[in-house]
Amino acid sequence: QRQIRKWQKATSYPKGRLKQCVGISILDFNLTNRKEYHSVYCLKDDEGNMFSDMLEIHIIELKKEPTGQGEVDNWIRFLMLRQRRI
Numbered sequence: 001q002r003q004i005r006k007w008q009k010a011t012s013y014p015k016g017r018l019k020q021c022v023g024i025s026i027l028d029f030n031l032t033n034r035k036e037y038h039s040v041y042c043l044k045d046d047e048g049n050m051f052s053d054m055l056e057i058h059i060i061e062l063k064k065e066p067t068g069q070g071e072v073d074n075w076i077r078f079l080m081l082r083q084r085r086i
Contacts, residue, residue, distance in 0.1 A: 024058045026079065038072060082085035 032039065039059045057081035062080055066073035 018054065020054050020056065021054045022058065024060070026060045028062050029054065029061060030061050030063045032061070035064070037061045037066055037076060 022044060037060060041057040043055055045051065062076065066076045
């Protein structure tokens, strides 16, 4: 986040106008061996320090079963209907 603030100062970019970027990938295959179907990633360096909270990547793996009853779980079930021909 410090790097982004430095860039804002150097470029005269108005403070507060930079919005968080969220990427969402909905996959019809398993990318990981984890049991969770929804994973959230952010950029960190080799020592585990977060680069910024302004970038987030969500991976949703449709081949895995949703386990909860939340809004995201219900969306996954809806998307899976067509795939499974239920």
